[in-house]
Amino acid sequence: MFILDKDHSLALEFMSEIRNVHTQHDRWRFRKNLERLGEIMSYEISKSLDYQEATIKTPLAETQIKKLKEKPVLISVLRAAIPFYQGFLNYFDQSDSGFVGAYRRSEKEELQEVEIDFLYQATPNLEGREVILIDPMLATGKSFVKTIQNLLANGTPSMIHIASVIAAPEGVAYIQNHIELPYKIWTVSLDDHLNNKSYIVPGLGDAGDLCFGDKV
Secondary structure (H helix, E strand, O other), rough: OEEEHOOOOHHHHHHHHHHHOOOOOOOOHHHHHHHHHHHOOOOHHHHHOOOOEEEEOOOEEEEEEEEEEEOOOEEEEEOOHHHHHHHHHHOOOOEEEEEEEEEEOOOOOOOOOOOOOEEEEOOOOOOOOEEEEEEOOEEOHHHHHHHHHHHHHHHOOOOOEEEEEEEOHHHHHHHHHHHHOOOEEEEEOOOOOOOOOOOEEOOOOHHHHHOOOOOO
């Protein structure tokens, strides 16, 4: 598991702004910081991908470089992931993309199990390909697991990179117990715990609402 904020970097500034209630009201800044974090995570994930030698010609000579063997497929979980996904697309700008609609059902009584609905999927062929599954909040882990199970209808990826901004230990454990495919979890911050409504603490609130406004 990769945790970005274990080391000091500019990402800490972006994280402090998206968490802070005094700056969260600025939707543009909130979305922009998610996009920036997506770019930073893209760079980190790119270090783990496979590369091959290639020859290019400069104005002065031919030279050897290393290029990605294959671009990863980007999968965005609607709607909160859209700005975070855009950061990945800025860097993997030739990648195929897919979109899924997986969301937590309306709040139930405290301590009841969280249930996930999955209503939409549009992805390319995933057989043998590296996939980056993008959702800013890894809370219970159930939406990630259900999404991965549904993605298998379009082929079995060779590797799944689970990318989040904030993760909870309970969600990480749930993924570890329910995913057998090769995968790696990438997150900017691993937070403390889930509360009795399965919200991440300290977290940041509802990322989708902070990006785009309250839903009814």
